[in-house]
Amino acid sequence: MRCPYCSAPDSKVVNSRPSDDGASIRRRRECLNCVRRFTTYERAQLEPLMVVKRSGPREAFNPDKLLRGLTLASEKRPVDPAALRAFAYGFEDEVQTAEIPATEIGRRAMTFLRPLDDVAYIRFASVYRDFDSLERFIEEIRGLKGREDSPAQDDAPAPTPDGNGTPS
Known part of the structure; x- marks a missing residue:
């Protein structure tokens, strides 16, 4: 070596x-x-996972490239670097096909980052989704805020005829 x-x-x-x-x-x-x-x-090294780029060409999956993107998005955030490394280097093992669209890698990375840190998620999304305006950025943040509010609403007891949450 x-x-x-x-x-x-x-x-x-x-x-x-x-x-x-x-x-x-x-x-x-x-x-x-x-x-x-x-x-x-x-x-x-078995058959390499091939990434189908948005413009059409194919290239071998590189976990270092994925890790670099995750690390940049998580810079100066309370995200465990070991978790990022485990995701990037374990990604190829999780994929069950010989090739994967680059958009799917980005989607899975966003799904991975979402519960770890909102800021890292937004940073990654801004590059992955290629935000072209402030309005698009704000729209994504509002969507993120909406998803935070949803589980709390699901946990609330359903309204009942007497209005206090207890069956009548």
Whole structure:
């Protein structure tokens, strides 16, 4: 494994253990040249998940690209980076098809972010949905607010003939 710091071609494995529920192996390595340590992850690579872009071309799914988008949306927010990493690197395992539209990846990412943090959700949505005006941004925030209010209304007892919530 080439060292990411000095580009030396040789390193030694210092520690190795299962990661991501056994789906990958985490290895701590030490460069034989500069003696700095770094971490690598090894996964079995089967048929790569292909992403169908909006404009038509296909490209291999890259969890780092998804993680970068989630991280940018969650910057300076109380969102656990480990949760973002687990979602991005576990995404490919959750998809049951050989290819997926890019829009579906964005939709699933928004569904993932929604319960974690409203601001991160809105930030991601603003890029994913390509808000072109302030009105569109405000409309999304109002929709978010409406979804917060809905569960509380569902939990309220249904009105009864006597008006106090108890059956007559």
